[in-house]
Amino acid sequence: MSIEHYQSKIISFYEKNRRMPSYGEIAVLLGFKSKNAVSKVVDKLIEIGALDKDSQGRLVPTSVFGEVRMLGVVEAGIPTLAEEAAEMISIDQFLIKNRDHTYVLTVKGDSMIDAGIRDGDLVVAEHGRTAKEGDIVIAEVDGGWTMKYLRNKNGTTYLEPANKSYRPIFAEESLNIGAVVTGIIRKYR
Amino acid sequence: MSIEHYQSKIISFYEKNRRMPSYGEIAVLLGFKSKNAVSKVVDKLIEIGALDKDSQGRLVPTSVFGEVRMLGVVEAGIPTLAEEAAEMISIDQFLIKNRDHTYVLTVKGDSMIDAGIRDGDLVVAEHGRTAKEGDIVIAEVDGGWTMKYLRNKNGTTYLEPANKSYRPIFAEESLNIGAVVTGIIRKYR
DNA sequence: TTGCTAGGTGAACGCTCGTTCACCTATGAT
DNA sequence: ATCATAGGTGAACGAGCGTTCACCTAGCAA
Structure with a gap:
C-alpha cells in the first residue's frame, strides 16, 4: 500500500472521529500487527509533511479538514x-463568526436577484445582531417571512427587494428582524 | 466562572490545536490545580451535552467546528x-469535494454579474476536472487568465461573459481551462 | 552466493493519561 | 449554631500511550 494511502486512511479517521487515532488504532487501520511498524510509517509521514506532531509530541493533522x-x-x-x-x-x-447564532437558509424566489442572490442559493444569517440600514435581513412582516434590504427613510423602516419588478414592502402591523444576512453560498452542479 | 465559559475555552483549544486538551492541560486552561476538578467539570459538560466521549472513552467535541x-x-x-x-x-x-484540487480565488470585475457573481466574491474552483459546455471556468486565453462561461457553438469553443456590455472571447492562439467553478462565497461586512 | 537494507514482528520500557481515593473548605439552608 | 453540599486539593492507581529494543525476512545489488 502506498504512503499516500496511509495518510488518507489516518485523515479519514480524524474526520470521522474528530481526533487522531492512537498508534494501536492506526495499526488496525493500516493492517499492521505491531506498533513499531506504525511508528516508522508515522515518522515517514511527518517527514514528508503529511502529518504533524504538536509541541507536546501529539499527532495532529497538517491542516484542518476543509481548509x-x-x-x-x-x-x-x-x-x-x-x-x-x-x-x-x-x-x-x-x-461564521458566532456559530450558535448562525443559521443557513435556502433562498426561494428572485426578489434579491440584483443583489446577486439567486433562487436556490444558501444564505448565512446571524440571529440576534443589530441590523443597520442597507443590510440584507430576514424579517417577519405582517406574519410572513422574507429576505430583503432593510431601508429607513424619514424615520420609516421598510423592506426593499433587489428586483425592479417588485415593490418595497411597508409593514401594516409588524416588522420583526429575525436575522442579518452575513454571507452567501452557491454550489454549482 | 460559568460552565459555558469552560466549554468555550476547551473548544477554543480544540480549534487552535486540532485536538482535545488532556485533563492536565484543561486544568491549566481553566485555572485548576487538580485534575479531579477537571474530571468533575468535564462530567458536567458531558451531561449537558457540551462535550462528548467517543466509544474509546476519549474526549471529542460535540460537533465539528464550522457546522x-x-x-x-x-x-x-x-x-x-x-x-x-x-x-x-x-x-x-x-x-468542497476534492480538497487537494480545490482553490479559492477572489473575483475582480463585473463581467459575470448576470450570473450573480460580483466583484469581491470568492469563487471555489476545482482544478483537473473536465469542463462541460455551460460551466463557469477559469481559463487562460492568449496568455491572460479570466473567468467566464464555457461555450461551444458549431465546434468552436469560446468564452462568454455574463454581462451584456462585454463581448464573447474567441481565442486567437490558445484556450486552456485551468479550473471549473464549483461554488461561490460572499461575505457581507 | 553473499550481504545489505527496507519493512515488518513481538516484547518491554517508562511516562502520562483519566480516574478515584480521602480530605479540605466556603457557603447557604435549617 | 449546625450541618449538608458544591467545588476544590493532592496523592495514588492501573491502563494504555508512544518509543525502542532485539530480531526476522524478502528482495535487490554486488
Missing part, C-alpha cells in the same frame, strides 16, 4: 504544483 | 430556541 488554498485574484490563474505556497483558509471560519 | 444549523427555506424564518431540531451541515464539506 483550502487561497489564491489572489482570478487574473492570476491556477498555480502549478511547483509554485504552490498559497495561504490556507477555512471557509467555515471565514463565513 | 451550522441548516434550515429549510427563507420563508420559514428563524426558529426559536424551543423548536431547534435543525440539521447540521459543514459548509466546507458542502462546497
Whole structure:
C-alpha cells in the first residue's frame, strides 16, 4: 500500500472521529500487527509533511479538514504544483463568526436577484445582531417571512427587494428582524 | 466562572490545536490545580451535552467546528430556541469535494454579474476536472487568465461573459481551462 | 552466493493519561 | 449554631500511550 494511502486512511479517521487515532488504532487501520511498524510509517509521514506532531509530541493533522488554498485574484490563474505556497483558509471560519447564532437558509424566489442572490442559493444569517440600514435581513412582516434590504427613510423602516419588478414592502402591523444576512453560498452542479 | 465559559475555552483549544486538551492541560486552561476538578467539570459538560466521549472513552467535541444549523427555506424564518431540531451541515464539506484540487480565488470585475457573481466574491474552483459546455471556468486565453462561461457553438469553443456590455472571447492562439467553478462565497461586512 | 537494507514482528520500557481515593473548605439552608 | 453540599486539593492507581529494543525476512545489488 502506498504512503499516500496511509495518510488518507489516518485523515479519514480524524474526520470521522474528530481526533487522531492512537498508534494501536492506526495499526488496525493500516493492517499492521505491531506498533513499531506504525511508528516508522508515522515518522515517514511527518517527514514528508503529511502529518504533524504538536509541541507536546501529539499527532495532529497538517491542516484542518476543509481548509483550502487561497489564491489572489482570478487574473492570476491556477498555480502549478511547483509554485504552490498559497495561504490556507477555512471557509467555515471565514463565513461564521458566532456559530450558535448562525443559521443557513435556502433562498426561494428572485426578489434579491440584483443583489446577486439567486433562487436556490444558501444564505448565512446571524440571529440576534443589530441590523443597520442597507443590510440584507430576514424579517417577519405582517406574519410572513422574507429576505430583503432593510431601508429607513424619514424615520420609516421598510423592506426593499433587489428586483425592479417588485415593490418595497411597508409593514401594516409588524416588522420583526429575525436575522442579518452575513454571507452567501452557491454550489454549482 | 460559568460552565459555558469552560466549554468555550476547551473548544477554543480544540480549534487552535486540532485536538482535545488532556485533563492536565484543561486544568491549566481553566485555572485548576487538580485534575479531579477537571474530571468533575468535564462530567458536567458531558451531561449537558457540551462535550462528548467517543466509544474509546476519549474526549471529542460535540460537533465539528464550522457546522451550522441548516434550515429549510427563507420563508420559514428563524426558529426559536424551543423548536431547534435543525440539521447540521459543514459548509466546507458542502462546497468542497476534492480538497487537494480545490482553490479559492477572489473575483475582480463585473463581467459575470448576470450570473450573480460580483466583484469581491470568492469563487471555489476545482482544478483537473473536465469542463462541460455551460460551466463557469477559469481559463487562460492568449496568455491572460479570466473567468467566464464555457461555450461551444458549431465546434468552436469560446468564452462568454455574463454581462451584456462585454463581448464573447474567441481565442486567437490558445484556450486552456485551468479550473471549473464549483461554488461561490460572499461575505457581507 | 553473499550481504545489505527496507519493512515488518513481538516484547518491554517508562511516562502520562483519566480516574478515584480521602480530605479540605466556603457557603447557604435549617 | 449546625450541618449538608458544591467545588476544590493532592496523592495514588492501573491502563494504555508512544518509543525502542532485539530480531526476522524478502528482495535487490554486488
